[in-house]
Amino acid sequence: xxxxxxxxxxxxxxxxxxxxxxxxxxxxxxxxxxxxxxxxxxxxxxxxxxxxxxxxxxxxxxxxxxxxxxxxxxxxxxxxxxxxxxxxxxxxxxxxxxxxxxxxxxxxxxxxxxxxxxxxxxxxxxxxxxxxxxxxxxxxxxxxxxxxxxxxxxxxxxxxxxxxxxxxxxxxxxxxxxxxxxxxxxxxxxxxxxxxxxxxxxxxxxxxxxxxxxxxxxxxxxxxxxxxxxxxxxxxxxxxxxxxxxxxxx
Amino acid sequence: xxxxxxxxxxxxxxxxxxxxxxxxxxxxxxxxxxxxxxxxxxxxxxxxxxxxxxxxxxxxxxxxxxxxxxxxxxxxxxxxxxxxxxxxxxxxxxxxxxxxxxxxxxxxxxxxxxxxxxxxxxxxxxxxxxxxxxxxxxxxxxxxxxxxxxxxxxxxxxxxxxxxxxxxxxxxxxxxxxxxxxxxxxxxxxxxxxxxxxxxxxxxxxxxxxxxxxxxxxxxxxxxxxxxxxxxxxxxxxxxxxxxxxxxxxxxxxxxxxxxxxxxxxxxxxxxxxxxxxxxxxxxxxxxxxxxxxxxx
Numbered sequence: 042x043x044x045x046x047x048x049x050x051x052x053x054x055x056x057x058x059x060x061x062x063x064x065x066x067x068x069x070x071x072x073x074x075x076x077x078x079x080x081x082x083x084x085x086x087x088x089x090x091x092x093x094x095x096x097x098x099x100x101x102x103x104x105x106x107x108x109x110x111x112x113x114x115x116x117x118x119x120x121x122x123x124x125x126x127x128x129x130x131x132x133x134x135x136x137x138x139x140x141x142x143x144x145x146x147x148x149x150x151x152x153x154x155x156x157x158x159x160x161x162x163x164x165x166x167x168x169x170x171x172x173x174x175x176x177x178x179x180x181x182x183x184x185x186x187x188x189x190x191x192x193x194x195x196x197x198x199x200x201x202x203x204x205x206x207x208x209x210x211x212x213x214x215x216x217x218x219x220x221x222x223x224x225x226x227x228x229x230x231x232x233x234x235x236x237x238x239x240x241x242x243x244x245x246x247x248x249x250x251x252x253x254x255x256x257x258x259x260x261x262x263x264x265x266x267x268x269x270x271x272x273x274x275x276x277x278x279x280x281x282x283x284x285x286x287x288x289x290x291x
Numbered sequence: 292x293x294x295x296x297x298x299x300x301x302x303x304x305x306x307x308x309x310x311x312x313x314x315x316x317x318x319x320x321x322x323x324x325x326x327x328x329x330x331x332x333x334x335x336x337x338x339x340x341x342x343x344x345x346x347x348x349x350x351x352x353x354x355x356x357x358x359x360x361x362x363x364x365x366x367x368x369x370x371x372x373x374x375x376x377x378x379x380x381x382x383x384x385x386x387x388x389x390x391x392x393x394x395x396x397x398x399x400x401x402x403x404x405x406x407x408x409x410x411x412x413x414x415x416x417x418x419x420x421x422x423x424x425x426x427x428x429x430x431x432x433x434x435x436x437x438x439x440x441x442x443x444x445x446x447x448x449x450x451x452x453x454x455x456x457x458x459x460x461x462x463x464x465x466x467x468x469x470x471x472x473x474x475x476x477x478x479x480x481x482x483x484x485x486x487x488x489x490x491x492x493x494x495x496x497x498x499x500x501x502x503x504x505x506x507x508x509x510x511x512x513x514x515x516x517x518x519x520x521x522x523x524x525x526x527x528x529x530x531x532x533x534x535x536x537x538x539x540x541x542x543x544x545x546x547x548x549x550x551x552x553x554x555x556x557x558x559x560x561x562x563x564x565x566x567x568x569x570x571x572x573x574x575x576x577x578x579x580x581x582x583x584x585x586x587x588x
Contacts, residue, residue, distance in 0.1 A: 052377050054405045058384040065392055103373045105545040130376035131369060151380035155387040 043069045044096040044166055049079040049112065050128070051104050055151075059099065066159055071095075076107030084119045095123055097165045099158075102129035102140070110143045117144035122202075122212050124165035128153065134244050138252040141216040141242070168215070175200040190225050192273070192286035195264060197221060204263050211263045216242075220256045224274070224284035231277040257282055301358055308351045312344055363535040363550065370549040374416045378409035411454075416549075422481055423534070423551050426558040433475035433562050440470035440512045440584060441504045444483050448502055451487040461498040462487065467505030470512035473587040474563050482559040482567075483514055485552040486580045490518035492546050493578070511565070511583040521546070523571040523578050531569060532557040556582060 046063055050056040051074040063070045073079050079100070082090050102109035109127055116125070125147075127140045132150035140148045146168075147161050175188075175198075189198045196205045202218050204211040213221070219241045224232060234250035261268040272288040319340050323333060385402045388394065394402065425431045448464040451457070472479075490500045501517045523531065527538050535550040553567075560567040563584050571578035 052381065054381040054409060055377065055384065058381060058388060058405075061398075062384070062388055062392070103369070103547070105547065130373045130380070132372075151376045152383045153380060155384060155391070 043067060045069045045071070045094065046097050046099060046162070047079065047082060047095045048072045048099045049074075049076065049104065049109070050099070050101045051075065052101070062155060062159070063162070068162075074104075076104045076109065076112040079112055080107070080115055083116055083121050083123065096169060097162055098123055098125040099162070100125055100127050100145075102127060102131055102136070110139055113140070113145050114143040117214065120212075122214075124169050126158075126161055126165060128158070135252070137244070138242070141214070142252065142255050144214045146215045171200055172202065190286075197225065206263060213263075217256060217259060220253070221260055224282065225286075228284050228286050231280045231283045233281040235281075237281065253281070301355070305351065305355065308347065312347060315340065315344060363537070366537065367535040367550055370547065371416070371420065373547070374549060375413065378413040378416075381409045382406050382413075418481075419549070419551050419555070422478075422555055426478075426555060426562065433478055435473045435475060437587060438472050438474050438476055438479065440472050440474075440479070440514065441466040441468060443476065443479050444502060444504045444514050447480060447483040447487055451484065451491065455488075455491045455498075457491070457498055457500075462491075462500045462502065464502045465504075467503065467513075470504055470506060471587045472512050472563070472584045474584055475559075478559045478562070479584070482556045482582055483516075485556050486514070486516040486582065489552055489580070490516050490520070492548070494518050494520035506586065507583060510586060512586050513581060513583045515579055515581050517577065517579040519577040521578075522574045522576040523569060524574055525571075528569045528571065532567065553580075556580070560584070 044067075046068045048056060048059050048063070048070055050059065050072065053074075056072045056074065060070045060072055071082070073082060079098070082093060083095070083098070086093060100109045100112060104112070107115075109129065113125055113127065116123070125145055127145040127148045128151065129136070129140075129148075130151045137148050137150075146165055149158060149161060188200045189196055191197075194207045197203075197218075198205065199218060199222060202213050202215065204213055204221070220237065223237060223241050234253045237253050238244045238250060257274055258268070261271050261274050264273050265271045273285055275283050275285055277283050319336075323337075326333065385406050389399065389402060445464060445466060448462055452462050487500065487502065491498060494500065497519070499519050501515075503515045503517075505513055505515075507513045523538065530536050531538060532553045533550075534554040536554075537548060537550045553569075557567045560582050565582065565584040567580070567582040569578055569580050
């Protein structure tokens with residue numbers, strides 16, 4: 042079955058070039074030119090688009106009206122977790138981080154290499170397939186494997202991009218999962234913000250390291266019983282953060 | 292782009308400043324009412340407090356002005372980045388497509404056309420930026436030569452109609468006879484083209500633009516460009532000519548731009564001892580842009 046892609050791009054020439062190439066790669070491609078139209082297809086789904094599903098989204102940032110950051114943010118808030126690649130002329134580290142914070146799975150700056158774009162889309166779709174396969178397996182019970190990490194009543198499932206706390210299941214974006222995974226891999230040790238930016242995102246420019254704080258705030262909301270008094274995701278003053286899987290009871 | 296969070300924090304600090312000034316005034320008035328006998332000290336106190344308040348007000352105005360400038364500058368950098376990188380990305384995409392895929396002759400021709408249009412767009416943007424730099428420099432004088440303004444406007448209308456693929460009658464031109472001016476041909480052409488391009492951009496899907504040239508009061512040669520598009524709020528009619536300035540609001544964010552076009556128009560008019568202004572009955576009611584140059588007898 043053909044994978045269905047939604048391309049959200051207002052620059053007509055680029056949109057048509059993308060459509061031509063992605064169709065040549067065997068995808069079924071729909072193009073919309075505004076953020077509002079994208080949300081209509083992905084979230085609202087009135088009568089016209091009822092039941093329409095996409096396997097991945099290529100989303101421009103500088104759109105007329107609602108920009109790409111607002112679109113991805115609304116998608117995620119509405120529970121639409123379709124893999125999304127942001128494609129934009131804005132390539133500063135702050136912009137890239139803003140995209141990931143808003144919920145993007147991948148980010149590519151214009152001008153881009155066509156082969157890289159296609160490889161990234163394939164990567165997103167592959168992860169989605171893995172996710173589906175894992176979900177099939179995990180329908181009865183999620184076993185403890187090397188692809189998961191359990192502490193207390195919480196379990197992190199890397200492949201499923203899920204965090205389970207008691208009965209609740211929190212879907213995580215790829216970047217949230219990468220941050221959490223990195224902290225788990227360094228469990229008990231302080232990890233600096235700069236190291237996380239470099240190791241998790243490969244950003245080694247002079248980036249505002251506080252960007253990482255927003256991710257921690259979100260993860261605390263999922264993990265901590267009282268996010269204002271974190272027991273697991275602790276702040277290490279002047280350095281960064283430390284994950285304590287099994288905190289000693291006070 | 293300015294986030295709503297940043298705007299909120301600015302509004303908070305401005306309100307805080309205004310509130311504190313009010314508290315100072317109230318405290319002082321109260322103090323004066325209670326101690327009205329201590330004459331000279333009272334007078335000195337009034338002067339000092341008035342000076343301090345004036346200082347705080349001036350400081351706040353300066354800060355607000357600087358914050359606005361920074362915001363406009365950020366928005367300009369983002370817009371220029373977009374305007375420069377997008378056509379490059381498009382040209383590159385089509386070159387890679389032609390290199391790596393079997394493309395039939397018809398599509399190939401279409402792709403070449405797209406690449407040409409994108410390289411024209413890129414060139415236009417680069418020229419716009421370089422022109423802004425030149426207009427801002429006092430040492431670069433315009434290259435004055437005798438011109439017929441009606442003829443220059445005609446050329447601009449023809450170029451715009453082709454570039455924007457305007458349907459017949461969408462851009463109408465009424466030339467007002469021979470209008471002799473002494474001006475820099477490139478600069479006048481850039482100013483008039485910017486006005487027509489703006490009218491196209493802000494017209495939306497129903498393009499209906501009227502361009503006129505004529506003589507005013509026997510002193511000026513004038514060009515008027517009227518559209519029936521987005522319109523401009525009264526409060527913005529002057530500001531839109533400032534460098535980097537862009538109208539904010541739901542409709543304006545739908546149109547991309549750098550905030551250089553109208554700055555160029557006014558700068559060109561001023562450099563030729565002319566003037567430029569905008570008229571509009573308000574949002575949604577279209578706008579008319581006028582530029583005048585002195586007639587050369």
